[in-house]
Amino acid sequence: MTKKLDKNFHDMDSFYKELIEEHMDPNRPKSMEGDIVDVLLRIKENGTTSFELTFDHIKALKRCSVNGYEIGGGSTVYINAWAIARDPATWEHADEFLPESFLESDLDPRGQTPELIPFGFGRRGCPGIGMAMAEVELALANVVYKFDWGLPVGMKEEDIDFEVLPGITMHKKNDLRLLAKLVIA
Numbered sequence: 001m002t003k004k005l006d007k008n009f010h011d012m013d014s015f016y017k018e019l020i021e022e023h024m025d026p027n028r029p030k031s032m033e034g035d036i037v038d039v040l041l042r043i044k045e046n047g048t049t050s051f052e053l054t055f056d057h058i059k060a061l062k063r064c065s066v067n068g069y070e071i072g073g074g075s076t077v078y079i080n081a082w083a084i085a086r087d088p089a090t091w092e093h094a095d096e097f098l099p100e101s102f103l104e105s106d107l108d109p110r111g112q113t114p115e116l117i118p119f120g121f122g123r124r125g126c127p128g129i130g131m132a133m134a135e136v137e138l139a140l141a142n143v144v145y146k147f148d149w150g151l152p153v154g155m156k157e158e159d160i161d162f163e164v165l166p167g168i169t170m171h172k173k174n175d176l177r178l179l180a181k182l183v184i185a
């Protein structure tokens with residue numbers, strides 16, 4: 001039994017070794033770009049993890065140790081997305097509603113940079129990213145393009161509050177009330 005297990009392990013290990021080598025080949029097929037092995041190899045190369053990512057982690061076949069924690073093969077690992085989104089090393093005022101904090105940022109929400117993962121990360125990350133990004137952009141672009149937006153009579157800019165509700169993602173506590181004037185039908 002142990003012999004069989006050893007053999008299986010070696011077979012799988014060489015399979016993953018080959019897969020990694022194929023991904024590292026400069027003439028690799030374009031279809032390999034952006035897949036999980038490619039993403040992990042890039043993270044390994046950039047050294048952006050707080051621990052040393054090895055080829056063994058990428059093969060992810062056996063136990064691995066992350067920051068001193070032993071993780072057995074096949075474990076279900078829950079990622080604390082709430083804490084990642086509020087990491088003071090990345091976000092200066094994480095608890096405030098500040099959409100402009102994304103403007104100057106190089107972080108890619110499409111599962112490329114682990115500091116910003118609205119669509120999850122890795123092989124179980126959201127497969128609908130392309131559609132979702134296009135939909136959100138289209139909806140927002142339409143409301144901005146088709147209407148002139150103003151404040152209700154008697155309300156000043158400084159009256160707009162930025163209070164948020166607690167939760168993983170940020171929702172406004174009080175509705176934002178605006179006046180929309182249709183400019184393009």
Ligand code: HEM
Nearest residue numbers: 118119120121122123124125126127128129131132133136
């Ligand atoms: C703004 C919109 C969206 C957001 C924020 C979002 C976010 C997410 C997140 C966080 C996950 C879990 C990823 C993980 O476990 O690491 C997920 C999974 C998934 N999403 Fe989305 N998603 C969006 C739109 C869509 C759309 C438009 C589709 C399909 C057309 C879609 C299909 C899926 C599917 C099938 C999964 C499960 C993937 C798996 O478990 O392997 N999502 N999404």
